[in-house]
Amino acid sequence: MIKRSFFALSKPRLTYDLLEPNPDEPQTISLPDHLTLLLADTIDSTRPALIKKGDPVKKGQKLALYMDSTAYAISPVAGTIKSIENYSDDFGKIDTCITIAHDPEKASDIAPLDISEEISFAALHLQKLPGAPPFDILADENFNIRTIIITGAETDLLTTTSQYVTTSHIRDLEQGARILKQITNVSKICIALPETLNGNAPIDSLQVLQTGAVYPDTLPAMIMKDHLDMVLPAGKTPEDMGICFIRAEAVVSLARTFETKALGFDKHLTLVDKTGTRHRIKTAIGTPLSSIFKHLEIQVNDLDRIIIGGPMRGTAIFTTHHPVTPDMDTVVIQDREILPKISDTPCVNCGKCIQVCPASIQVNLLVRFLEVDQYEEAADKYDLDACIECGLCSYVCTSQIALGQYIRLGKHELRKLRADV
């Protein structure tokens, strides 16, 4: 899939995939019988729930578990709730998954939407638009967002979703950026675009930040460093620094919503199959991945791996029933024959990880502490918090240690430790 030369005069150069000159229209997947929505909330059977099994739902209806829940999902179809269950996510986080039986006869049963040009409205109703716009952060006064950066460049390898949405919906994008400016009062809105794409997509109304072609140039921390001359301090998020990143698709969806006065549910995504072929898909949020595989006639077997979010930064999921979510840009399927091998060789100190790390972390020393669960020591002395999670260290590791996974787990455990104090 990705090769590197024998002589390592330079670092491994992993380049982003660029959009082909005349991209095809995406394939549309028809609405399945059952849709699944993920909700970042935990079921608590002692409290009175707002929704229950068997309830009818309208298209565009907001679904939340309890009166005071902030997390919500929006039903993309009309039908009935078939089940509400626990769903365990990354690092054992318990979410809720709501299955809705789709009823095509009630297609006209649409929940009304009173559009108002206010950020509080957007946070309450538009959070689940395709592209998952972070309106809650923009509405939160603790953050004081001064700059919004629209990401028209991919943040992982193999995918082209953002570039496609940007180039094919350029007017909507500009309109969306205007609305965004109006409702948030943020003075500076920029768009990050790959250098090569800029010529094809003339954008007049926005400041364009040209990102490089080499991974990880488009990750938020790298864009801040290269274009805003601002180094992200260890342990801080871009939002803490007053900068908010938003997907191009989210901006396009925002413009569409204001134009049609109705919510949109069609999510674009790039699916890379076992042969490495890219498929561009357009499908409703909530569609189980298995329906997409069926449509594309992709056979997924035991021990094959389904990765959401790209090969460097993605996470593997355990079921083909995992739905399309608003923030899902990429799905990669790896055949079990080509998965990288597992190894328990200790670190040999070869230094490839330090050479490649964009945050200049001493990964070889850091991992010694992570291996024995000394997370606080790792953060205090070895810059655990400074990691931007690009995954390059595990890509180059000579001993084939899952460094990225160790670091993610370390950060997770450290957050838990700090929360307990």
Next chain:
Amino acid sequence: MNPIKKIFELLEYDFSDAGKFAKLGPLFDATKTFFFLPSPKNKLGPFIRDHLDLKRYMSIVIISLLPVLFFGMYNTGYQSGLARGETLDFWPSFLSGAWVVMPIIIVSYGVGFFWEILFAAIRRHPISEGFLVTGLLFPLTLPPTIPLWQVAMGISFGVVIGKEIFGGTGRNILNPALTARAFVFFSYPVSMSGNIWVAGADAVDGITGATALAVNAEGGSSLFSTLSDQGFSLSNLFFGFVPGSIGETSALCCLIGAVFLMVTRIGNYRIILGGIAGLIITAILFYFLPGTRGTWADAGPLYHLCAGGFLFGISFMATDPVSAPGTNPGRWIFGFLIGFLTVILRVANPAFAEGVMLAILFMNVFAPLLDHLVLKHRISKRIPNV
């Protein structure tokens, strides 16, 4: 189907957990992955990976050692010819040298792998690739006249005490090949001392000669003229046509290996360049010291660089990443101090004509301390978060 693959598939069951040779499973696995890409798979991330794994990493070091190895074979034959009073052509020298050197290498690999397999079988762990390099480095540091049983003793000590008791590849504090050499050096000083052509391998029968570093000028004559009288002119030292340990004589071949390691980024250039800088600066300082005429203190940087095993040690031994520091400033200091200590030991300590081995082992012990100091410095400069 590939006939080799067929053999492996036939044997696979016997070496699996249920088979009769379950204990030797790691040996089977190591042999199989030598021929074919490994098969076990990963359940978590990373999802994609570079092709450089430990086996290939170690193979590149082996490739970088080939010039040294082949020249060592040739020179062994050539020198033994000279010692008998003949001047041999290239092929007779090479073949008679190989006849002496190959058994040493075979014993080193054979005995070393025996220990590796034993530990891997006990620990139910795949055989580590690290030994591929150790098993070749160790013979190259030995004089060709060494008895084979001493090779076996040395490599056993190096593998077991130098590496395996700490937990195997990646966990050792000292370079295993040098630990093995140190063991032989201190246990059997007669075979290892400056007069290396004493002992009685057939090819080099009963001839005595000293290595360059054991030479000291007497009666006020200069060191350089004494050295060239005994065949140790600077060009001979540089190209390596002098008696000495198998791999260390040719500065040129060591430099070729060092450049190859630096270009492929397997060996860290900071250690190599730092070491050479340390040696040159210390040698210059000693050169200006009065009252040293005729000794190695007076030799100056070029002779120090080309004579003895310094270039071999700094290129192939000091760059062992496991026992070197993990921080970049640490690597500069580590290299520099190896160069510094090498000259100090050569000049100031009459017990040891050659100091590289001890300098590297000594600095290996200090590598974690260097890392600690570098990090302490880094943290002290960091802006506090609060």
